[in-house]
Amino acid sequence: MISRRHFLQASIASSFIFNSMGINNSAKVMAQQQISENNLLDFKSFGNITIMHITDIHGQLKPLYFREPDINLGVGNVLGKPPHITGKEFLRYFNIPIKSADAYSLSSEGFSNLAKTYGKMGGLDRIATVVKSIRSEKPNALLLDGGDTWQGSYTALKTNGMDMVKAFNLLGVNAMTSHWEFTLGIERVMELVENHLNFPFLGANIFDTEWDERAFEPYTFTEQNGKKIAIIGQAFPYMPIANPSWMFPGLSFGIREKNIQNIVNEVKSKNADLVVLLSHNGFDVDRQLASRTQGIDIIFCGHTHDALPTPIIENKTLLIASGSNGKFLSRIDLNVDKGIKDFKFKLIPIFSDVISSDKEMDNLIKEERKPFLSILKEEIGETESVLYRRGNFNGTWDDLICNAIIDERGADIALSPGFRWGPSLIPGSKITVEDIYNATAMSYPKVYLTEMTGNMLKIILEDVADNLFNPDPYYQQGGDMVRVGGMGYKIDINKSQGNRISEMTMLKTGDRIEPEKNYKVGGWASVNESTEGPPVWDLVEKYIRRKKIIQIEKNNSVKVITG
């Protein structure tokens, strides 16, 4: 394991004078200004405003492994730009030495081996230590949560998000926005927001469908050192499309660019010194939004789970991507006087072997887990392969889930949605009940079995591919490609919808998929209310119990054309 000293040297900090910067290609320069800090908690205090950001924690209270994607393709204007670079290319771009702590936390490069060296990351008790330390110096420092907080673990599922609400109240969050929160159902969301949450639940882009009136607070004001900060919340725009709309009937979302501009103008007319968008749009949507609006000083990005060691600047707006699952906390100190004069930024990696545990938060976590502990810890099997989810086309967790669906339900073809949440397991790990739920826990888990024609399968693949690879980010939904078991295909990401997918093939026989022929298709997470079948975690548990040792072969079933 790494020493405290190594850890401190590993963390990247960047600072520069805002006005002297070019708008373009700033990121690389910033990363090269890597400095060693004497102490993680000794971020040289700076300016008159401090803001912390965490996002996409997905119910994870405890430290974990999380492998970043090795493929995350960008199309159109974002081709080859962060976050659409991975592995060695990512390390080169940000000037990060291979095998370093930063290489481990920020890329997939050497993940399984480095995991043994650097250990788990995250844990809300560790995050609490960092937050308290920053606030001991900057008592009014803001802490913003980008959402996807109340879903993703066994305990979040069983407590209907209450464990996370309690933990985030204790953490002292100042405002949040949302996405998966709504999959708890609108009644539960309202109950938590109105009766339990100690801070605003912001959603400037959430309206009721009948009267087109605001359904949630759009923004909140706060002050630091006499400077007025407007925090505007932007929930996931494609909520009723990507997730089951029957769980939150009567709500409409959307990007609503004009609405955001109007609100920015409104808060400026109320003398905001700093305008912050707390967003769950996804990085590319935020970048485009920044390029097409005026007056947003900072966008704290979420949804697409990207972790970037430096802010990206677009049209004078700082874009900050703080990763997911508690791996990082972003800190930005700003000197604000009628706009940002300069700033200092650090993506603080939460190495759980190095950062001490906060007693108070640790107690809360223990208390929340206690009723479920014996279930959580039960070992079902073991994995010889690294199990991870992130990547555009497949990940070993979804390979495992697809194999389980094919075996347990007798399907020809299995579909698993391109979610981006779900921690990783390193080779040699026991697979516990908790691990299975970490990859599957959500409120519409039923595994359906149905028949689809080859034509229908193609329509589905084309539809999802366009949600990922449409060159205009406003038409993307921010998930990855639906994972397919039992069938291979070729995808040309730069073609238009209807023309990307070809060579659909049954892997078992090598036969081409026939357009008019029916295939038995199993899958989970259907957004339709009347879906029938066993919950996916039961099915996966049964499969792992039977196999005992999990070994995932390299998946070459998707041929990707990028040129």
Add this chain to the structure above:
Amino acid sequence: MKISRRNIVVLGVSAFSASLLPFNLLAQSDGQSAEDIIKEFTGGANIGSGDIMLTTPEIAENGNTVPISVESKKATAIKILALGNPGPDVVTFKFGPLSATRSASTRIRLRKTQDVLAIAKLEDGSFIQDIKKVKVTIGGCGG
């Protein structure tokens, strides 16, 4: 079990797909093509761009009822066309001299991913347009 195209909406990955729903708007538009409808509205005049703003969602949450709004300060009439519907003629708003604002909003049905076109006739008799693409998708995999 054999499922029909319509059943897939219920069974599969899909929340909804308007492109799979059979309906026919031809009756509402007498089968006129978009070209004919535009010609009838403009009398064949050139259509420029300018002070007209059509607002639509980028991706429809429900293709059966897509909220749109349009604004053009000097308009006497604004015509909306859904270019990918069997009957593209949706509505024409007319504004008199006493109209407080030259804006209107409504909800329209979109059969599939398509462009929505708004053409304004201005007080000086000239025409301007704005066009927006609205995607109608199966969805279901975000996250």
